[in-house]
Structures are given as C-alpha cells and as structure tokens.
Amino acid sequence: MKKFTVVVVGVGAVGVEMIRLLEKRNFPIKELRIFARRERDIVIDNKTYHVNSISPDGFESADIALFAGTEGEKGAAVQFAHEAIKRGCIVIDNGADFRLKPDVPLVIPEINPESLKNHKGLIANPNCSTIQMVVSIYPIYKEYGIERIIVATFQSASGAGRKAEVELLSQSKEILERLEEKNIKIGDKEFLENLFTKKELEAFSFQIAFNCFPCIGSFKEFDYTSEEWKMVKETQKILNDNSLKITATCVRIPVFRSHAEAIYIETKEKFDLERVKELLRNFPGVVLIDSLVDIPQPILCAQKEPVFVGRVRRDPFNEKGLWLWCVADNLWKGAALNAVQIAELLIKENLL
Amino acid sequence: MKKFTVVVVGVGAVGVEMIRLLEKRNFPIKELRIFARRERDIVIDNKTYHVNSISPDGFESADIALFAGTEGEKGAAVQFAHEAIKRGCIVIDNGADFRLKPDVPLVIPEINPESLKNHKGLIANPNCSTIQMVVSIYPIYKEYGIERIIVATFQSASGAGRKAEVELLSQSKEILERLEEKNIKIGDKEFLENLFTKKELEAFSFQIAFNCFPCIGSFKEFDYTSEEWKMVKETQKILNDNSLKITATCVRIPVFRSHAEAIYIETKEKFDLERVKELLRNFPGVVLIDSLVDIPQPILCAQKEPVFVGRVRRDPFNEKGLWLWCVADNLWKGAALNAVQIAELLIKENLL
Numbered sequence: 001m002k003k004f005t006v007v008v009v010g011v012g013a014v015g016v017e018m019i020r021l022l023e024k025r026n027f028p029i030k031e032l033r034i035f036a037r038r039e040r041d042i043v044i045d046n047k048t049y050h051v052n053s054i055s056p057d058g059f060e061s062a063d064i065a066l067f068a069g070t071e072g073e074k075g076a077a078v079q080f081a082h083e084a085i086k087r088g089c090i091v092i093d094n095g096a097d098f099r100l101k102p103d104v105p106l107v108i109p110e111i112n113p114e115s116l117k118n119h120k121g122l123i124a125n126p127n128c129s130t131i132q133m134v135v136s137i138y139p140i141y142k143e144y145g146i147e148r149i150i151v152a153t154f155q156s157a158s159g160a161g162r163k164a165e166v167e168l169l170s171q172s173k174e175i176l177e178r179l180e181e182k183n184i185k186i187g188d189k190e191f192l193e194n195l196f197t198k199k200e201l202e203a204f205s206f207q208i209a210f211n212c213f214p215c216i217g218s219f220k221e222f223d224y225t226s227e228e229w230k231m232v233k234e235t236q237k238i239l240n241d242n243s244l245k246i247t248a249t250c251v252r253i254p255v256f257r258s259h260a261e262a263i264y265i266e267t268k269e270k271f272d273l274e275r276v277k278e279l280l281r282n283f284p285g286v287v288l289i290d291s292l293v294d295i296p297q298p299i300l301c302a303q304k305e306p307v308f309v310g311r312v313r314r315d316p317f318n319e320k321g322l323w324l325w326c327v328a329d330n331l332w333k334g335a336a337l338n339a340v341q342i343a344e345l346l347i348k349e350n351l352l
Numbered sequence: 353m354k355k356f357t358v359v360v361v362g363v364g365a366v367g368v369e370m371i372r373l374l375e376k377r378n379f380p381i382k383e384l385r386i387f388a389r390r391e392r393d394i395v396i397d398n399k400t401y402h403v404n405s406i407s408p409d410g411f412e413s414a415d416i417a418l419f420a421g422t423e424g425e426k427g428a429a430v431q432f433a434h435e436a437i438k439r440g441c442i443v444i445d446n447g448a449d450f451r452l453k454p455d456v457p458l459v460i461p462e463i464n465p466e467s468l469k470n471h472k473g474l475i476a477n478p479n480c481s482t483i484q485m486v487v488s489i490y491p492i493y494k495e496y497g498i499e500r501i502i503v504a505t506f507q508s509a510s511g512a513g514r515k516a517e518v519e520l521l522s523q524s525k526e527i528l529e530r531l532e533e534k535n536i537k538i539g540d541k542e543f544l545e546n547l548f549t550k551k552e553l554e555a556f557s558f559q560i561a562f563n564c565f566p567c568i569g570s571f572k573e574f575d576y577t578s579e580e581w582k583m584v585k586e587t588q589k590i591l592n593d594n595s596l597k598i599t600a601t602c603v604r605i606p607v608f609r610s611h612a613e614a615i616y617i618e619t620k621e622k623f624d625l626e627r628v629k630e631l632l633r634n635f636p637g638v639v640l641i642d643s644l645v646d647i648p649q650p651i652l653c654a655q656k657e658p659v660f661v662g663r664v665r666r667d668p669f670n671e672k673g674l675w676l677w678c679v680a681d682n683l684w685k686g687a688a689l690n691a692v693q694i695a696e697l698l699i700k701e702n703l704l
Binding site for chain 1: 365368369500502504506514517518520521524525528531538539541543558559562563564565566567571573574575576584597598599601603605606607608609612614616644647649650651655662663665666667668669670673675677
C-alpha cells in the first residue's frame with residue numbers, strides 16, 4: 001500500500017487529536033511532520049513527538065497537510081497554506097478562513113464526497129457545530145426535504161481551544177476553593193455571583209464555570225454571531241442549497257468536550273417517525289439512541305467517532321415538525337476526525 | 353395596614369427563598385409559621401427561624417399558605433392543601449399537582465391577574481421554565497399575536513431542589529480531586545469519561561457536573577418530558593389560548609441557579625424589531641439587555657427579580673421569526689417570587 005508524507009500544523013486541542021486519530025486509524029504514513037510556532041517535544045498517549053518550528057520549506061515533498069486551525073491573518077493557514085500548495089502538498093484546513101471561498105470544497109465525507117473532485121489543493125473542514133448538525137439532518141433532508149431548521153447549541157469549552165478548557169478547569173477549582181475557604185453555603189448570595197473580574201478572564205468574555213452564555217465568536221449581520229452564521233452558510237454550501245433556511249442560537253456551556261444541539265426541523269413533506277429513525281439508524285456516521293433511558297450526552301460521546309442522535313420525536317402541533325438531539329465530540333467528528341476522513345477519501349479516490 | 357398570618361410549607365431551595373422574599377419585600381406579616389416534615393431551626397441571612405412539624409391544625413386561623421412544592425401523593429400540597437383551605441386559609445401552591453385543574457387559577461401577576469378573582473381557595477404557581485418564557489413573550493403576543501414557539505431551555509440544578517445543587521457541587525469537587533490525584537490531564541481519555549456509577553447518582557439519572565442532558569421530569573405522550581409538556585399546557589392555560597403552538601426541548605446544564613431559554617417565536621403579524629424591543633423594555637418584570645457586550649447569563653441573574661431578555665433579533669429568513677434569550681432566577685421569579693407576588697396581589701385586590 002502506498003504511504004504518504006503527512007504534515008500536522010498546530011498541536012493545540014485539535015492538532016493533538018489529529019495526531020491521535022492518524023495513529024488510531026492506521027493512516028498510511030511514510031513520514032509524519034508536526035509543526036507549530038515553537039519547537040518542542042509533546043507526548044500523546046505515552047508516545048513522544050517532536051514538533052518543529054513551522055517554515056515554508058517544511059512542506060517540501062509532503063503529500064497532505066492538516067492545518068488544525070488558528071484562524072485569521074496571524075494563523076498558520078493564512079500564512080502557510082499557499083506555501084504548502086505551491087510545493088504540491090494538499091492542504092486540509094480546519095479553520096474558517098477559506099471555508100466559504102467558491103473554489104474551496106467544504107467537505108463532510110458522508111455528505112458531499114463528490115465536491116472533493118474539483119479541489120485546487122485546498123480543502124476546508126466545516127465548523128464543529130455545522131458538521132454534527134448536517135450529519136444528523138442529512139438522511140431526513142434526502143428523504144423528505146427540509147424547509148427550515150431552528151437550532152440551539154450547547155457547546156463545550158474545548159471548541160475555543162485548549163486554553164478555554166484550562167480556564168473552565170481553573171475557574172471551577174477556584175470557585176469551589178473560595179466557597180470552602182469562606183464557608184459559603186449553597187443558596188448564599190456570595191455563592192451565586194460572578195466571581196471573576198474581566199481581567200481574570202482570558203479565553204472567554206464571561207465566567208464559564210457554572211454559567212452559560214449565548215455568544216460564540218463575534219457579532220455580525222442581524223446581530224447573529226459568527227458561529228451562528230457558520231451554521232447557516234456552511235450548511236447551505238455543503239448541501240449546495242441556498243434555499244435552505246437555518247437559524248441558530250449558539251451557546252457556550254461549562255462542559256469540557258462534545259457539543260450538543262437541540263435541532264428543530266420543518267420538513268417539506270410529511271414524514272413517518274419510524275422511517276425517520278430507520279434512516280438515521282442506517283446512515284453512516286450516525287448512532288441512533290432510540291431510548292428514553294440512554295440519552296446522548298457530552299460525557300458519553302467524548303473521543304467517540306459517531307454523531308449520536310437521540311430524542312427523535314415529532315412536534316404534536318406540526319405534522320412536519322421534528323426534533324433531534326445530537327451530540328458529538330467537537331474535536332473528533334467536529335474537527336480532527338472529519339479532516340482525517342477527508343484525507344482518507346483523497347487517497348481512496350486517487351485525488352492526491 | 354392590615355397584617356396577615358402567613359404559613360410557608362417546606363424549607364428546601366424554594367421554601368427558603370419564600371421566607372427570604374417575604375422579609376425582603378416587607379410583606380405585611382402578623383405571624384409567620386414555617387412547616388416542614390421535621391421540626392428544627394434554620395438560619396436564613398443570619399436570622400434563625402423555627403420550623404414546626406406540619407399538621408392540619410397548623411393552618412388554623414392562618415390567612416395565606418405558600419406551599420414550596422414537593423409534588424405527588426406524598427407531597428405536602430396533596431396531603432395538606434385541603435386541610436388549609438378547609439380552615440379558611442388560601443393556598444398558593446408552587447408544585448405541579450393542581451396547576452391544570454380547571455377550577456384552579458394558574459397565575460403570573462404581570463400576565464393574568466384577573467384569573468385570581470374566581471379562586472376557590474387554591475391558586476397554582478406555574479413551573480419555573482413556563483413563567484420566564486411567558487413573561488418574555490407576552491408583550492409580543494399582545495401586540496403581534498404568536499403563531500408558535502420553539503424553545504430550548506438551559507436549566508440549572510436548583511430546579512431539581514437543594515439536593516441537586518449539592519450533587520452538582522460534590523460531583524464537581526470529586527472530579528477535580530480525582531483528576532489531580534491521578535495526574536490526569538485535559539484531553540486524556542480518563543478526563544472525559546463518566547466518572548460516576550448509577551448508584552452514586554441521586555438527584556439526577558446522569559452525571560450533572562461538566563455534562564448536560566435533555567431529560568427533566570419523566571417521559572410522557574409523544575416522548576416529550578413532563579417538563580416540556582408543562583411549558584406547553586401551562587402557557588396555554590395562563591394565556592387562555594389553546595391554539596398557541598409550543599414545542600420544547602428542556603435541558604439540564606451544570607449551573608447552580610437561574611434558567612436560560614433560547615426562544616424562537618413565529619408571530620402572526622409582521623413585527624418591527626425596534627418596536628419589539630420597546631415593548632419588552634416597557635413590560636413590568638422584564639429587563640431588556642439591548643447590548644452585544646452585556647448578555648443575560650445565569651450568574652448575573654441569581655437572586656434578582658426580573659426576567660432578563662437579550663439577543664432580541666430577527667430570523668433573516670423569516671419576516672415573522674424572532675429570537676429571544678431570557679434568563680431568570682428559577683427560584684425567584686420561577687417559583688418563590690411569583691408566589692409571593694400572587695399573595696401580594698390577593699391582598700391588593702381584597703381577594704383574601
């Protein structure tokens with residue numbers, strides 16, 4: 001079997017999972033190069049990897065580069081993706097910089113593998129909240145059509161990177177310690193207040209421990225956040241359907257890993273609930289939990305590959321209204337796994 | 353000013369807030385009696401209160417009894433409400449036992465004060481998730497009409513009582529301690545797993561710390577939970593409008609206090625966004641946060657009286673589609689405060 005020189009750029013929350021998944025899935029690797037801003041050694045699952053400082057020459061003779069995805073002008077993708085492509089290396093970028101560019105395929109392998117065929121060296125990985133929603137709704141979209149989607153998300157701290165997970169952990173610890181030290185009891189006023197000043201906050205604008213807030217990313221048109229627009233525009237691009245109406249409220253909650261979404265779908269045609277469940281059960285990448293006892297939830301989905309879908313039920317007041325509750329590891333299917341799956345598909349389809 | 357003999361039944365999470373609010377709002381109290389299953393002293397805001405063991409005679413010559421609300425056959429309301437009423441004491445019950453009975457008014461003072469007039473000694477306090485939703489949507493409902501509501505909730509542990517708050521606290525502590533002891537790092541597999549056996553769970557069926565799950569109450573018709581049905585049926589009763597379509601997904605999140613809700617409204621008539629904000633701004637009991645910097649969130653709303661509404665914005669794809677994000681203290685406006693406000697209204701309207 002042919003083997004490939006693979007580059008991983010970034011060793012934050014997503015980069016580490018990319019390396020872990022390349023190993024776990026026995027990706028045909030000839031040489032693995034890991035780049036970040038700063039040279040160092042890192043340990044993943046008891047194995048030490050050397051991380052080199054990123055430079056254009058590092059992509060020389062490489063086949064595939066997975067960019068873990070710090071976005072924006074100072075991010076690795078904007079600075080180095082074209083250097084990789086220039087050297088014949090195909091880039092799969094997990095960041096948002098290129099996702100909506102017309103000549104960049106935005107790919108979920110289960111949904112639109114065909115769009116890979118026209119790639120020009122750069123392929124974009126969709127946003128975490130988009131991927132798990134599109135995987136969950138797609139079998140229904142295919143069978144009945146979807147008029148619109150109204151979705152509220154429950155997103156974990158890790159979606160904002162490793163430093164955000166650390167902030168959730170350290171804030172939680174500090175709050176519990178302060179309560180103990182001061183002998184503050186549940187229900188006391190001091191128990192309930194914002195315990196951090198703006199200066200003490202780094203990853204988020206608000207306290208994340210024991211709190212939640214509906215602002216992920218920055219505010220854009222119609223007072224939607226960038227995260228909410230991603231769910232709209234990326235879904236329309238992936239499905240190649242700008243008529244699909246999507247509206248979202250994206251909320252950060254104090255969970256370390258895995259996003260959950262309460263998705264309300266209005267189908268175009270009337271649906272049969274048992275058929276909907278059958279479609280979900282048979283769709284690759286989905287695990288249907290058709291149970292009222294076991295319900296998909298973040299702590300059960302971390303470092304698992306599928307998108308878990310549960311609470312599939314109809315709206316008693318709308319024969320075309322359908323609720324789904326989906327949970328997936330935002331760093332796996334929502335990021336690193338989907339990127340690795342794109343790389344696997346490139347190999348399978350001889351598109352390298 | 354006339355003063356009254358007031359009984360509070362229950363000294364759990366809600367009962368304590370009832371006592372606190374009676375004091376804070378200078379309720380005209382002649383005598384305050386506090387009952388629970390077990391006689392004891394409790395301390396609230398540095399003041400000691402004696403709690404007597406509940407008995408039918410305890411309601412003798414009392415004017416108003418606030419039942420904090422353990423529901424079901426063994427709950428105080430089912431066992432003692434009729435004993436109180438028999439003795440001429442008006443009962444305001446925070447539990448769910450009587451809310452949907454035709455001859456029991458279900459009251460939010462800002463919304464349907466007129467329904468109090470026909471009370472027969474028993475008045476029901478709506479569910480926490482219902483109250484804050486109805487207060488938030490009501491000015492819009494009055495002005496434009498509402499075709500339907502699609503809502504996802506983010507509900508705090510305290511909604512399941514004091515023991516649930518304790519469970520969130522103790523689980524959080526234990527998880528952080530185990531991570532430290534075993535030197536488990538963020539991103540390690542052990543970091544992400546369910547750390548408790550079913551036997552170790554009491555208040556909830558699932559781990560609540562650093563997790564979330566869409567099941568509050570028990571499962572009923574259409575696989576909706578009892579909590580989700582409460583939002584439907586109580587809202588229809590309060591608004592006296594069974595044509596109003598409501599569908600909900602109710603989710604527990606690891607927050608101690610205050611519920612948040614992402615409410616999607618489809619109005620009957622087209623609305624003007626600035627007018628919607630004006631209506632909310634002027635509605636009693638609502639504080640509109642028309643800002644993208646300060647956003648309503650649980651830690652900022654605990655032990656505050658209003659329902660805080662933010663992120664008021666239109667659906668770019670539906671001229672009748674409107675999002676609201678509302679947060680309120682589930683133990684205050686969602687329970688104890690609304691009950692005390694009902695009692696105040698009874699006095700004001702000479703309905704005792």
